[in-house]
Amino acid sequence: MNHSINILVIEDDEDINRLLCRIVGQSGYSAKAAYSGTEAGIYLESQKWDMVLLDLMLPGLSGEAILKKLRKESNVPIIIISAKPETQTKIDALRAGADDYITKPFDIEEVSARIDSCLRRYKPSTDVPAATQIHHKDLALDTEAKAVAIQNKEIKLTALEYDILYLLMSSPKKVFTKANLFESVWHEAFHGDDNTVNVHISNIRTKLAKANPDEEYIETIWGMGYRLKT
Secondary structure (H helix, E strand, O other), X not given: OOOOOEEEEEOOOHHHHHHHHHHHHXXXXXXXXXXXXXXXXXXXXXXXXXXXXXXXXOOOOOHHHHHHHHHHHOOOOEEEEEOOOOHHHHHHHHHOOOOEEEEOOOOHHHHHHHHHHHHHHHOOOOOOOOOOEEEEXXXXXXXXXXXXXXXXXXXXXXXXXXXXXXXXXXXXXXXXOHHHHHHHHHOOOOOOOOOHXXXXXXXXXXXXXXXXXXXXXXXXXXXXXXXXXX
């Protein structure tokens, strides 16, 4: 349990705010409730937070205004929790710097999992030194140098290609759908069949095949997506 992690819950509905604070507490973190944009502004000025859960429709300063202001001043993780289900609202919030977007009514377990996941991204566990190299066959990916090599020959990848390959190598048994890859790498909502992911996967395959034509590293699982080829 990590009570040194402080999460500000900005939500004007008292019942929902209480529920969110309870979820935060049950996850082992400390929660502080703010019921308006103005009140939130005071707490945000007065101390540093490890995460902010933010409703968009607030009295006083709106959630969007708080999000913009926060992003100018810090990189604190922000999860939007809103009754607005429209895709455009989600996209606008994510583009404005939100890390995640949860639509009300929400599932308690999901909120808890997303808080943990978001905190993990910002605060890598200090107990386990992160492996700086991930290996698959003769392919090595160095997470510190952001470099990829096959048989010690460096492969030049773009930042997006590196991110896709890193994702595949981090969970070698997982089949990633196009939506998984797109949303994880581009941090935007995926709208149907977009060729962007295919093109990047194809470019990665071409570069890897150039370095070792006898080996296949990424396989297509038809109708599902992509994963590392064992």
